[in-house]
Amino acid sequence: MSTPSDTYIPEGADRTVLVTGAAGGLGRSFAIGFARRGYRVAVADIDANGAEETARLVKDTGAAAWHGAVDVTSGESTAAMAAAVAEFGAGRIEVLVNNAAIYGTVTRSALEDIDPAEWDRVMEVNLKGPWLVVRACSPHLPEGARIVNLSSATVYSGSENWLHYVASKGGVIALTRVMAKELGRRSITVNAIAPGFTLTEASYGLIDNAAEYGVERGALRRAGRPEDIVGAALFLAGPDSAYVTGQTLVVDGGRQFN
Ligand SMILES: NC(=O)c1ccc[n+]([C@@H]2O[C@H](COP(=O)([O-])OP(=O)(O)OC[C@H]3O[C@@H](n4cnc5c(N)ncnc54)[C@H](O)[C@@H]3O)[C@@H](O)[C@H]2O)c1
Structure with missing residues (x-):
């Protein structure tokens, strides 16, 4: 006989997650990871x-999926995405994973050689993008909603010869703190x-021999895998x-401590 205590209710049941930048890479791993926990998954890129x-891979897990094109640098595009995802989510977006970026x-x-046009584009996508996405989703976030922004451990290592990328990801940490204060009033x-x-x-496209890169500097002595990052997102959403x-x-296997 089944009792309430032995009925497993997945933590994503009746919750919608929106993952931006989910055409591949980490975003795709987040989408599939949330699907496996029972979330409805909206995929935008x-x-x-x-x-x-x-979205097809999400549906293969048995989860409901929505997919659409978005340019996170555009107010109109992010507003249209948020409205469509809210409709998919029965009026609500419980979890937002702000993952889209140029990386x-x-x-x-x-620093002397960075093209100012590239600087602007990196800031536009990596820093302004997460703000525009949160701004667009805000009316659809219920009390208790969760936002997870993708920064980078390069902010802590001060990764050389990548000032614009690292600065954009440092901005994501700052933006996270201010958003936490403002949206905390709604228990978000x-x-x-x-x-x-x-x-x-x-x-793999960025560095030769990527699987070996820097492993000796990490406490766990191995490269990070997408599923390592997915677990952290599920925790912060759950x-x-x-x-x-x-x-x-x-989440870096113990290369940086903060
Ligand atoms: N892979 C790593 O080692 C690593 C480390 C630290 C942080 N990150 C961060 O994790 C996230 C995912 O990284 P990844 O390795 O999967 O890279 P990726 O390039 O595969 O993913 C980024 C996604 O964002 C999308 N995108 C780019 N511009 C966009 C725009 N204007 N509007 C909407 N979508 C846009 C891309 O199409 C792509 O699918 C990024 O925020 C990246 O900065 C990655």
């Missing part, structure tokens, strides 16, 4: 085909994850982190 493919294609060069938590170097397609807000969780 500037790469519409990749988003569609991620693997950002030129590595000394806002936290950031700062992944260390993690083996996504973009990372019931066990209700009193955690404005924080940045470094």
